[in-house]
Amino acid sequence: MSPTREEPAWVRRFRVPTIEQLEWASLAPDRLAAVTTEDGSWQAWAWDLASGRRRKVSDGGVGAEEAYIVPDGSAVIWWYDEDGSERGHWIASPFEADRNAAPLLGGVPEGWSMGLSLVGSTVAAGIATDDGYGVWVAADGGPARELYRSPHPSRVGTEWPQGGGGLSADVALLCLGHSERGDIDRQALRVLDVRTGETVGEQVDPDLHLESVAWAPDGARLMIKQERSGIERPGVWDLSSGDRTDLSLEGLDGPVIPVTWTIDGSRLLVHHDPGGGIQRLLTLDPRSAAIEEEVSVEGTIYEAAFRPDGALWYRCDSSVAPPSVRDTTGGIVVGLPGQDPPPSARSRPISWTNPSGDTIHGFLTAP
Numbered sequence: 001m002s003p004t005r006e007e008p009a010w011v012r013r014f015r016v017p018t019i020e021q022l023e024w025a026s027l028a029p030d031r032l033a034a035v036t037t038e039d040g041s042w043q044a045w046a047w048d049l050a051s052g053r054r055r056k057v058s059d060g061g062v063g064a065e066e067a068y069i070v071p072d073g074s075a076v077i078w079w080y081d082e083d084g085s086e087r088g089h090w091i092a093s094p095f096e097a098d099r100n101a102a103p104l105l106g107g108v109p110e111g112w113s114m115g116l117s118l119v120g121s122t123v124a125a126g127i128a129t130d131d132g133y134g135v136w137v138a139a140d141g142g143p144a145r146e147l148y149r150s151p152h153p154s155r156v157g158t159e160w161p162q163g164g165g166g167l168s169a170d171v172a173l174l175c176l177g178h179s180e181r182g183d184i185d186r187q188a189l190r191v192l193d194v195r196t197g198e199t200v201g202e203q204v205d206p207d208l209h210l211e212s213v214a215w216a217p218d219g220a221r222l223m224i225k226q227e228r229s230g231i232e233r234p235g236v237w238d239l240s241s242g243d244r245t246d247l248s249l250e251g252l253d254g255p256v257i258p259v260t261w262t263i264d265g266s267r268l269l270v271h272h273d274p275g276g277g278i279q280r281l282l283t284l285d286p287r288s289a290a291i292e293e294e295v296s297v298e299g300t301i302y303e304a305a306f307r308p309d310g311a312l313w314y315r316c317d318s319s320v321a322p323p324s325v326r327d328t329t330g331g332i333v334v335g336l337p338g339q340d341p342p343p344s345a346r347s348r349p350i351s352w353t354n355p356s357g358d359t360i361h362g363f364l365t366a367p
Helices: 009-014
Strands: 019-025 028-036 043-048 054-056 067-069 075-081 087-094 111-119 122-129 132-139 145-150 154-156 173-183 186-193 199-203 210-215 221-226 233-238 244-246 256-261 268-275 278-284 291-298 300-306 312-318 321-327 332-334 348-353 359-364
Touching (some): 019 321, 075 111, 132 154, 173 210, 221 256, 233 268, 268 300, 291 312
Antiparallel strands (some): 043 054, 075 087, 132 145, 312 321, 348 359
16 A cells, blocks of 8 residues: 655645634623634634633534624624625524524615624614615614615725724714715715714715724724825724814825724724735824834734733734734734644745836745
């Protein structure tokens, strides 16, 4: 009998299970919602950080590309897509296997997800159907009511990952992006009164991308992503005064993408991509624009957030390391059990100029 042939290293690296998304419950931070590939496909898991116990909660359909958790940690929320068309509905699966999963919003039609926001016991969700775009809100487990409807593309909060920039911390306000004055890629922002549906404020940047990102803990200031200086930069829109502050950050090359607020709401966490294969997480004071570097990674940073105790965790990967969740020391704080992938060569950043004069960035990787 001939000896078993070992799979090439690149195949073994490709098959290593990975964490593709992770978030924790704000009121029960040891309870996590995660999307991993540990069973061979993208699935949603309830993960108890204290005990290490994990339970797959997505069942049926084509799996789950995203998972969220309600603030008290009692349920994991994932999108049910029966056949890969992306049409479906949100499912709430109990964190503990003590009851059956159920639709997150009863009475809401199936469609395509256009944003989700979970704050306290209130849920806001945008759904696109063949009849248009609607936003539904439900509080304390009660019935969902339609707060907004339009024939034009519209969504709740942040485009990706979903969950931020929708409901304010006090659930009095809801921000949505809409295409009533533009197109789906260059939406305006509108803040609605959650109780009445009346418009509280509006921001329009003609022909420019504009997106809500995260509400400050005080419930009045909204972090936004804007392009008024010609490249992605953070901004702060104060709904109590109507004032808007756009940060140009002229000393930083490359896009600076707003991520979230610090726990006390005094500073912004932003993602900076200066090029050369390096990505950074910075905190900055929106009043003085003073900057502090929190993390610098030779690789890609996908998500980042502050734990309730103020610790900063982020998910990243590189050409030599699979996706993992780390803290500011660089140590892995959440990982899947199993063997480490075979060693890999680090990719080398390269760039060139195309005939139109644009600089094209890429990477050169050896097998």
